[in-house]
Each structure stands twice: as structure tokens, then as C-alpha cells.
Amino acid sequence: MRRLIALLLLVLFLAAGAGGAFWYAREQWTAPGPLAEPVQMVVPRGGTAAIAEALAERGIIAQPLPFLAATWLTRAEGPLRAAEFQFPARASLRDVLHVLRDARPVQRRLTIPEGLTVQQITRLLEAAEGLVGDIPAFAEGEVLPETYAYQWGDNRAAVVRRAKQAMDQALVEIWAARAQNLPFETPREALILASIVERETGQREERALVAGVFINRLRRGMMLQSDPTAAYAAADGGVLDRPLTRADLDADHPFNTYRIRGLPPAPIASPGRAALRAVVQPEATDYIYFVADGTGGHAFGRTLAEHNRNVARWREIERSRANPR
Known part of the structure; x- marks a missing residue:
């Protein structure tokens, strides 16, 4: 040279x-x-x-x-x-x-959206341009949905490790600010319920209210009857690519909250900070039912009769969409 x-x-x-x-x-x-x-x-x-x-x-x-x-x-x-x-x-x-x-190397970013499963997050990591190396095994709900900066040539295992540490830290901070007299006793249980709330609603303003409904059900010893848990069970831990059936709701599965009382044994997705806060600081409500309202949100009910009317309206919306004039 x-x-x-x-x-x-x-x-x-x-x-x-x-x-x-x-x-x-x-x-x-x-x-x-x-x-x-x-x-x-x-x-x-x-x-x-x-x-x-x-x-x-x-x-x-x-x-x-x-x-x-x-x-x-x-x-x-x-x-x-x-x-x-x-x-x-x-x-x-x-x-x-x-x-x-x-100069500072280019900072790339990988965003893990709220509510993804392990399978979905794994595919994101595999597709992230510039990341190298194998993806270590991680459990459902173990990584925090967030945007992570990385550089070309960084290891996928390092990103997973950072996302796991972020979830651990978020749980510690959010659990410390929890309300009193919640019907669960550990951060792990809060994580499980937050994953259900995350999958139930995409409306930020609804999270604490949906959490309040599930809190009311837990306090009364009612089944949670959450469709996302039945879908998670029917898809064997994945994302169900078809509508739920009556057979899915009746299936004997530890994650199917139409058949079990209380919380499932593990999260069904990775909840974000907002969902975690919602379940430890739920909205005080006397609602114990909710159903989709056709706008992306939900209609809430205090009694079974009120809930049945809301369900009937939702069924009518579904029929109108299936058979437009």
C-alpha cells in the first residue's frame, strides 16, 4: 500500500x-x-x-x-x-x-407494534434489514412493543435482549403505581390481563374502560369470555385467519376464557405501556359487558338485557355489511 x-x-x-x-x-x-x-x-x-x-x-x-x-x-x-x-x-x-x-453510523429503527404475538415479532426481526444472527427463544408477552434503534450488522439477539429488559423495567415501574384492591396479585397477572386488553381494543381511550370491565368480571368470579383468547387458542398461539366459530368458543383449551374462569396461564400477545397502565389503573365502572359497535370501538352494558340489545345491533351491522344494498 x-x-x-x-x-x-x-x-x-x-x-x-x-x-x-x-x-x-x-x-x-x-x-x-x-x-x-x-x-x-x-x-x-x-x-x-x-x-x-x-x-x-x-x-x-x-x-x-x-x-x-x-x-x-x-x-x-x-x-x-x-x-x-x-x-x-x-x-x-x-x-x-x-x-x-x-460521523455517527446510520441509526436504523425497528418498531414492534402493540399486540403482536411471538410469531409475528419473530417475522419482524427476520425481515429487519441489516440485523444479523439467530433469534433467541422468547416467551409470549416478554418483549415490550416499542421502537428500537440499531445499526447495520447488529445482532438480532441483542435487540431481543433490549426489548426484554424494556418490558421488565416497564412492569416494575407500572406495577409500582397500581391501584389498590385489584383482583390479581402479581405483575405477571397484570401482564396477562394487559395482553387481553391490548387485543380487545385498538382504541386508546377505551383501554382503561375495557380493563375495568374485566376487573369487574374477575371480582365477581365470572368468566372473562374474551374472543382474542379463544382465537389464540384456536390458532395454537398464532393469529387466527378466519372468523371465530361456536366450536372455537366451546373448545376445551387453557387459553379459552369461554371455558376457564380467571386468567389464562400466560399472555396472548405483547401489550404496550398504555395497556399495562390500563389494567393496574382501570376505569371505575359498573359495566360488565361489551361488544363491537361497528365503528372500531365497543358498546358497553351493565346488564345482560342491555348487552343483548347491543349484540343485536352489532349483528344487524354485520348483516348489512355482508349484504349491502
């Missing part, structure tokens, strides 16, 4: 003349580069020559040789890093070397 640089410098001196070599080199150092628009690039490992070739192929620099010379002449400023970087348009050799030595 040093011989190559020395030869290059000799060529520069010969081309520009001994008296003008300094100004020629300065022009090469500060002249705008060929890159028309900003671009992200994963800078490869393998040494300076490999980096120079990759930069030239992406059009970030015009030719490898001036870049190699500039790198060698400024070697005291530090080594070049292999990572994903953002290069500005018209970046000069000075700009490019500053990025490679001092």
Missing part, C-alpha cells in the same frame, strides 16, 4: 509540476465529489483499498487512487470504520474521510 501511495504521489508531482503539486493536491482534497444526491452506504470491511473500490462503485468518489493518497496522508487522524454511513451530495475527499472517521 505504501509503495502504491508513493507511486501515486510521484505521478501527481510529475503531472502538476513540482511548484504546483501542493495546489493540485489541495484542489483534489476540497473539490466537490461526483455524488449528485445524499446516499446511505454500508462501508465494507477489508481495508482501505476495499473501501475505496466500494466508494467509487457507488459514485461517492471519482477514483480510488486520490482517495487512497488522501487517506494515507491524513492517517494520523484515525482509521476508517466499516459501518453504514450517510454521505452528503457533492462530498469532497475531505468530507468523505470525515464521515468515515468521525
Whole structure:
């Protein structure tokens, strides 16, 4: 490499003349580069020559040789890093070397939405561009839905570990602020109920009210009768891709809250912070029933008769949608 640089410098001196070599080199150092628009690039490992070739192929620099010379002449400023970087348009050799030595690598983001199952989160991790490595086993509800920053080449196991730590911390903080006299005694039980609330409603303003309904049922010893638990059971821990049937509701399964009293043995999804807060600080209500209202929310009832009227309205909405005029 040093011989190559020395030869290059000799060529520069010969081309520009001994008296003008300094100004020629300065022009090469500060002249705008060929890159028309900003671009992200994963800078490869393998040494300076490999980096120079990759930069030239992406059009970030015009030719490898001036870049190699500039790198060698400024070697005291530090080594070049292999990572994903953002290069500005018209970046000069000075700009490019500053990025490679001092800029922060591109921060990618992976968002885990609320209410996903282990299977769904696993597929997200598998599809995340730039992540590498195997995905460690993790349990339902064990990771916190959130947006996680990572860099190209980061390990999937590290992201899972961070998401698990985030859930542990969220549970500790939220459990500490719980209301008194809840019908469950552990953060684990709160997590299980929060996963049900998360799957029951996508309306933020409804979470605490839905939680209040389930709290009332638990206090009365009633079955929760939550459709998402029956769907989770019918899909064997996945996402059911068809409507629930009467057979699903009647199925003898530990997660089917139409057949068991109390909470299922584990979460059915990963709840977010809002659902966790809802179950430890539920809305005070005398509702014990709810059913979809056709708007994305729910109609709530205090008595079985009121609930049956709400159900009848919902069935009519379903029929109208199935047979539009």
C-alpha cells in the first residue's frame, strides 16, 4: 500500500509540476465529489483499498487512487470504520474521510407494534434489514412493543435482549403505581390481563374502560369470555385467519376464557405501556359487558338485557355489511 501511495504521489508531482503539486493536491482534497444526491452506504470491511473500490462503485468518489493518497496522508487522524454511513451530495475527499472517521453510523429503527404475538415479532426481526444472527427463544408477552434503534450488522439477539429488559423495567415501574384492591396479585397477572386488553381494543381511550370491565368480571368470579383468547387458542398461539366459530368458543383449551374462569396461564400477545397502565389503573365502572359497535370501538352494558340489545345491533351491522344494498 505504501509503495502504491508513493507511486501515486510521484505521478501527481510529475503531472502538476513540482511548484504546483501542493495546489493540485489541495484542489483534489476540497473539490466537490461526483455524488449528485445524499446516499446511505454500508462501508465494507477489508481495508482501505476495499473501501475505496466500494466508494467509487457507488459514485461517492471519482477514483480510488486520490482517495487512497488522501487517506494515507491524513492517517494520523484515525482509521476508517466499516459501518453504514450517510454521505452528503457533492462530498469532497475531505468530507468523505470525515464521515468515515468521525460521523455517527446510520441509526436504523425497528418498531414492534402493540399486540403482536411471538410469531409475528419473530417475522419482524427476520425481515429487519441489516440485523444479523439467530433469534433467541422468547416467551409470549416478554418483549415490550416499542421502537428500537440499531445499526447495520447488529445482532438480532441483542435487540431481543433490549426489548426484554424494556418490558421488565416497564412492569416494575407500572406495577409500582397500581391501584389498590385489584383482583390479581402479581405483575405477571397484570401482564396477562394487559395482553387481553391490548387485543380487545385498538382504541386508546377505551383501554382503561375495557380493563375495568374485566376487573369487574374477575371480582365477581365470572368468566372473562374474551374472543382474542379463544382465537389464540384456536390458532395454537398464532393469529387466527378466519372468523371465530361456536366450536372455537366451546373448545376445551387453557387459553379459552369461554371455558376457564380467571386468567389464562400466560399472555396472548405483547401489550404496550398504555395497556399495562390500563389494567393496574382501570376505569371505575359498573359495566360488565361489551361488544363491537361497528365503528372500531365497543358498546358497553351493565346488564345482560342491555348487552343483548347491543349484540343485536352489532349483528344487524354485520348483516348489512355482508349484504349491502
